[in-house]
Amino acid sequence: MHIINRIAAFHEEITAWRRDFHAHPETAFEERRTAALVAERLRGWGIDVHEGLAKTGVVGTLRRGSGNRAIGLRADMDALPMEELNHFAHRSTVPGKFHGCGHDGHTAMLLGAARYLAETGNFDGTVHFVFQPAEENVAGGGVMVQDGLFDKFPMHAVYGLHNRPNLPLGEFAMRAGPALANADNFGITIRGRGTHAGWPHLGIDIVVVAAQMVLALQSIVSRQTSPLDAAVVSVTSIHGGSSDNVIPDELRLRGTARSFSPEVQDRVEASLRQIAGATAAMFGATAEVEYERRYPSLHNDPDRIAVCAEVAKAIVGEDHVDVDHEPGMGSDDFSFMSNRVPGAYVWIGSGPVEAGRFLHNPRYDFNDGILPIGASYWARLVESELPRKA
Ligand SMILES: [Zn+2]
Numbered sequence: 565m566h567i568i569n570r571i572a573a574f575h576e577e578i579t580a581w582r583r584d585f586h587a588h589p590e591t592a593f594e595e596r597r598t599a600a601l602v603a604e605r606l607r608g609w610g611i612d613v614h615e616g617l618a619k620t621g622v623v624g625t626l627r628r629g630s631g632n633r634a635i636g637l638r639a640d641m642d643a644l645p646m647e648e649l650n651h652f653a654h655r656s657t658v659p660g661k662f663h664g665c666g667h668d669g670h671t672a673m674l675l676g677a678a679r680y681l682a683e684t685g686n687f688d689g690t691v692h693f694v695f696q697p698a699e700e701n702v703a704g705g706g707v708m709v710q711d712g713l714f715d716k717f718p719m720h721a722v723y724g725l726h727n728r729p730n731l732p733l734g735e736f737a738m739r740a741g742p743a744l745a746n747a748d749n750f751g752i753t754i755r756g757r758g759t760h761a762g763w764p765h766l767g768i769d770i771v772v773v774a775a776q777m778v779l780a781l782q783s784i785v786s787r788q789t790s791p792l793d794a795a796v797v798s799v800t801s802i803h804g805g806s807s808d809n810v811i812p813d814e815l816r817l818r819g820t821a822r823s824f825s826p827e828v829q830d831r832v833e834a835s836l837r838q839i840a841g842a843t844a845a846m847f848g849a850t851a852e853v854e855y856e857r858r859y860p861s862l863h864n865d866p867d868r869i870a871v872c873a874e875v876a877k878a879i880v881g882e883d884h885v886d887v888d889h890e891p892g893m894g895s896d897d898f899s900f901m902s903n904r905v906p907g908a909y910v911w912i913g914s915g916p917v918e919a920g921r922f923l924h925n926p927r928y929d930f931n932d933g934i935l936p937i938g939a940s941y942w943a944r945l946v947e948s949e950l951p952r953k954a
């Protein structure tokens with residue numbers, strides 16, 4: 565393992581930042597304390613700071629030499645709206661908020677790299693340290709782009725890094741092309757005619773309609789999507805009804821749909837609308853469909869991933885970098901950025917976890933052992949992408 569010595573020397577300090585963020589989690593667009601600490605530290609190292617992009621986003625800009633190439637490194641700062649069930653000293657002090665995805669660690673790692681790069685300046689060009697709000701659920705990364713991230717801070721490429729429990733510590737995983745799915749949400753409101761449950765023939769029973777609809781929606785993936793394309797349609801909630809002897813008037817289904825290509829995404833949405841409408845019509849009911857495309861799928865640029873792979877190999881060794889990792893049906897709003905400029909998003913292994921303590925589990929714990937590995941990766945990536953002229 566070739567962790568940068570200078571970064572290893574402040575491992576304890578990076579850990580202290582991480583645990584402080586962990587103890588004070590902030591959710592979507594409310595990362596004020598976190599953003600202020602990030603901005604203060606960046607300024608302290610002589611880095612230009614722009615605050616307030618997408619409300620609480622922070623961009624630090626560091627220039628060295630005369631090169632005109634610019635790249636962006638992105639970390640997310642938000643916590644999840646969930647209760648932490650850990651009991652260590654730095655556990656969340658805010659009820660109902662928890663860094664259950666390790667964004668506290670991502671923020672600390674990028675800060676560590678920023679400090680090292682500001683001190684050593686062993687590169688030629690411009691690096692933008694992008695600290696974004698609201699990665700979970702509400703696409704803060706998309707808002708950063710909308711609010712002019714790439715106009716204010718033009719860059720040739722953008723990079724993302726996410727911790728991955730159950731991937732061995734000191735391993736990196738990545739792939740060129742599709743890596744994470746799009747995340748679409750849908751809601752279907754079914755309306756029939758409520759009636760006494762003992763006289764069902766006087767109404768239109770939308771509970772039966774909903775049951776048929778949930779099953780029919782499963783044919784989108786099994787029968788209307790090529791077996792060679794990946795897609796998911798999950799109905800995740802059904803709400804309606806209030807009494808054992810009343811057939812309700814209205815009922816709502818909600819769920820998520822995922823895939824990797826715009827073509828499959830279009831087909832899934834069209835099929836979902838058609839099946840919902842036709843299933844309802846079959847019984848004389850109606851279905852109103854809302855379909856929202858939340859996060860686009862994430863596609864890694866092959867050339868940029870090749871650079872990431874070389875950098876990761878130089879740090880953890882050839883055998884510890886999986887360059888053909890399987891894609892996942894999760895999503896990350898980094899895709900809003902990598903849809904605009906060539907991008908590469910990689911996983912850093914944080915080792916085995918007990919009893920399902922994966923990302924978003926209430927007992928998830930970020931492994932501080934990966935902080936200097938991640939920070940070294942960021943630093944070496946900058947030195948590789950913005951090499952100093954000999
Ligand atoms: Zn997450």
Ligand SMILES: [Zn+2]
Nearest residue numbers: 665667699726
């Ligand atoms: Zn995350």
